[in-house]
Amino acid sequence: MLDDNKLRQRQQLQEMARGYRQARILLTCVEVGVFDALSGRWASAEEVAATVGVNGRAAELLLNAAAALGLLYKRDARYSNSDLAEAHLTQNAVGGMARRLKLESAFYRRWGGLTDAVRTGKRPEDDHRVEQSTDWVRTFIYGLYDMARNIAPFIADTLALPEDQPLRVLDVGGGHGGYCIALAERYPLLTATVFELPRVVPVAQEIIAQAGLAARIEVQEGDFHQDELGSGYDVALLFGVLNGEPREKRPILIQKIFSALNPGGQIVLREFVLNPDRTSPPQEAIFALQMLLTTESGGLDTSDDWAEWLGSAGFTTSQRIELPPWIGSSLTLARKPSVASEK
Numbered sequence: 001m002l003d004d005n006k007l008r009q010r011q012q013l014q015e016m017a018r019g020y021r022q023a024r025i026l027l028t029c030v031e032v033g034v035f036d037a038l039s040g041r042w043a044s045a046e047e048v049a050a051t052v053g054v055n056g057r058a059a060e061l062l063l064n065a066a067a068a069l070g071l072l073y074k075r076d077a078r079y080s081n082s083d084l085a086e087a088h089l090t091q092n093a094v095g096g097m098a099r100r101l102k103l104e105s106a107f108y109r110r111w112g113g114l115t116d117a118v119r120t121g122k123r124p125e126d127d128h129r130v131e132q133s134t135d136w137v138r139t140f141i142y143g144l145y146d147m148a149r150n151i152a153p154f155i156a157d158t159l160a161l162p163e164d165q166p167l168r169v170l171d172v173g174g175g176h177g178g179y180c181i182a183l184a185e186r187y188p189l190l191t192a193t194v195f196e197l198p199r200v201v202p203v204a205q206e207i208i209a210q211a212g213l214a215a216r217i218e219v220q221e222g223d224f225h226q227d228e229l230g231s232g233y234d235v236a237l238l239f240g241v242l243n244g245e246p247r248e249k250r251p252i253l254i255q256k257i258f259s260a261l262n263p264g265g266q267i268v269l270r271e272f273v274l275n276p277d278r279t280s281p282p283q284e285a286i287f288a289l290q291m292l293l294t295t296e297s298g299g300l301d302t303s304d305d306w307a308e309w310l311g312s313a314g315f316t317t318s319q320r321i322e323l324p325p326w327i328g329s330s331l332t333l334a335r336k337p338s339v340a341s342e343k
C-alpha cells in the first residue's frame with residue numbers, strides 16, 4: 001500500500017503527463033474558430049458545429065470540455081464564451097491572443113516530435129517544410145506582433161531615449177516592426193529601419209502601413225549573415241534573434257551591429273537568457289529545449305556569454321533592466337564608445 005506522500009507524488013506526475021490535454025482543448029477551440037462562433041451569443045453545439053464546419057458529436061464533446069476548463073459557459077444545452085475567452089480569444093478582442101495561440105498550435109505539433117528530436121538531435125523536418133510557406137510566415141509574424149504590441153509601448157518608455165533629437169533606430173530581425181512602431185509613436189523625431197529576410201518584408205510593410213507609419217519606418221530587405229546592416233544608427237534593437245542563431249554566429253552579429261552604430265550609439269538586447277546553472281529561470285530552460293525543435297542549432301545564452309561578446313565587439317558600459325513579470329525577461333543595454341579612446 002502506497003503512503004500518502006507517494007500517492008501525492010503519483011498524482012503530481014499524472015498531472016504533468018496530462019498537461020497536454022488542456023493545451024490541446026484550448027488550441028483546438030482557437031484553430032476551428034469556437035470563440036469567434038460564440039462571440040456575443042449563446043448557441044447549441046449543433047449551431048456551433050454548423051458555423052465552424054466540424055462534426056456535431058465531436059463539437060459537443062469539445063464544448064463540454066472547454067466549459068469544464070472555464071473557457072465557455074453552458075446553460076440549457078447552449079454555450080457562450082466565458083469572460084476570459086471573450087476578452088482574449090476572439091479575433092476582434094483588443095490585444096487578443098487568438099493569432100498568438102495559432103502560433104502555439106504550430107509549436108505544439110513540434111513538441112509532439114520531441115522524442116525523435118532528442119534521439120536524432122534534429123528538428124522535425126515535416127514541420128520545417130510547412131513553415132516555409134507564405135501562410136506560415138504570415139501566421140508567425142502576426143503571432144509575434146500580437147505578443148509584441150502590448151509590451152512594445154512599455155519598452156519604448158523604459159528605454160528613455162532623448163525626445164529632442166532625430167534618432168535613427170535599426171531593428172535587426174525586427175519581424176513585424178511592432179517595436180519600431182511603438183518607438184516612433186513615443187519619440188516624434190525618431191525614424192527606423194526594420195532589417196528582415198525577403199519573405200517577411202511584405203508582412204512587415206503591411207503592419208507598418210496599418211499603423212500609419214510607412215513614412216518614418218522603412219523595411220530593408222537583407223540577410224544579416226551575408227549583407228551589411230548599413231551605418232549611422234543611434235540605437236539598434238536585437239530582440240528574439242540570437243536564440244535562433246548557431247552559437248558561433250551570435251558574436252559575429254553583435255560585432256556587425258557595433259559597426260552599424262554611430263559613436264555613442266547603443267545596442268538593446270531582449271532575448272531569453274539563462275542563469276549560469278542553465279536550469280533556471282524555468283520558462284527559459286524549457287524555451288531552450290524548444291530551440292531544438294524549431295531551429296537547426298539555436299539555443300539560449302547566459303548573461304556571462306553576452307558580457308563577453310559585447311566586450312569583444314567594443315561595447316563598454318552594459319546595463320541590465322529587469323522587465324515586470326507580465327512582460328518577462330530583461331533588456332540588456334550596451335554603448336559604443338563616443339570617441340575611439342573610450343574603447
Ligand SMILES: C[S@@+](CC[C@H](N)C(=O)[O-])C[C@H]1O[C@@H](n2cnc3c(N)ncnc32)[C@H](O)[C@@H]1O
Nearest residue numbers: 144173174175196197200222223224225239240
Ligand atoms: C523570433 S523572430 C523575432 C522578431 C521580433 N524581433 C520580435 O522580437 O518579435 C526572429 C526574426 O529574425 C528574422 N531573421 C532570422 N534570420 C535572419 C537573417 N539571416 N537576416 C535577417 N533577418 C533574420 C526572422 O525572419 C524573424 O522575423
